[in-house]
Amino acid sequence: MPPASLLPTVRWSAAVLVLALCGGALPARADESAQVQALLRQGQTAEALLRVERALAQQPTDHRLRFLKGVVLAEQGKSSEAIALFSQLVQERPELPEPYNNLGVVLAQSGQLDKARAAFEMAVRLKPDYATAHENLGDVHAKLAAQSYGRAADLSPGQPGVTAKLEAARKLASGRVTALPPSGAR
Numbered sequence: 001m002p003p004a005s006l007l008p009t010v011r012w013s014a015a016v017l018v019l020a021l022c023g024g025a026l027p028a029r030a031d032e033s034a035q036v037q038a039l040l041r042q043g044q045t046a047e048a049l050l051r052v053e054r055a056l057a058q059q060p061t062d063h064r065l066r067f068l069k070g071v072v073l074a075e076q077g078k079s080s081e082a083i084a085l086f087s088q089l090v091q092e093r094p095e096l097p098e099p100y101n102n103l104g105v106v107l108a109q110s111g112q113l114d115k116a117r118a119a120f121e122m123a124v125r126l127k128p129d130y131a132t133a134h135e136n137l138g139d140v141h142a143k144l145a146a147q148s149y150g151r152a153a154d155l156s157p158g159q160p161g162v163t164a165k166l167e168a169a170r171k172l173a174s175g176r177v178t179a180l181p182p183s184g185a186r
Contacts, residue, residue: 036068045076063093070099074106082106090122097123101133108140113147116140142172 032055039048052069059065067089074082086103093099104119117140123133149166156162 033064033068036072040072040075045072048072049076063089067099067102070102070106074102074109079106079110083110090119095126097126097130097133100126101130101136104133104136104140108136108143113140113144117144139173142169145169146173 032051036048036052036055039045039051049069049072052065052072056062056065056069066085070082070085070089073085083103083106086099086106089096089099090103100119100123104116104123107113107116107119117137120133120137120140124130124137127133146166146169149162149169152162153159153166
């Protein structure tokens with residue numbers, strides 16, 4: 001796992017955009033999603049999880065609600081559960097870039113930078129104008145570069161070129177991996 005200084009801080013994701021991409025939502029379902037998103041913005045993740053699980057009890061295969069549950073799980077720091085849920089969503093709906101982006105964010109937080117890079121690459125392949133996924137991909141590349149330069153510096157201490165590159169990569173890598181906030185899409 002990378003040092004804490006290289007781990008990203010995240011904001012969560014495009015639930016509203018996914019609602020639009022997955023088809024028109026029923027008013028009750030859209031209202032439930034909006035309420036869960038409001039609870040997330042208020043930091044009430046436990047209540048948000050209860051609400052989304054109640055909605056999923058009624059519609060267990062609803063992709064939009066499952067996506068939103070992944071966001072809540074990630075916000076609660078339940079990385080392995082969020083990774084499992086987003087992984088399942090990308091298998092079921094491989095045409096949607098947002099689950100790939102969010103999978104990448106959780107993987108990056110977990111220190112799985114190579115897997116995160118692959119998820120972000122898929123998101124931008126599916127939606128070439130997805131600015132957030134491009135930014136996240138750049139952040140992961142910067143973190144991977146910092147790791148490589150760090151290893152080079154360890155293997156060959158005192159090399160001024162490596163030291164300068166390491167410092168530059170660390171500065172660049174201190175940026176945040178971000179996702180769209182649950183309140184809407186950019």
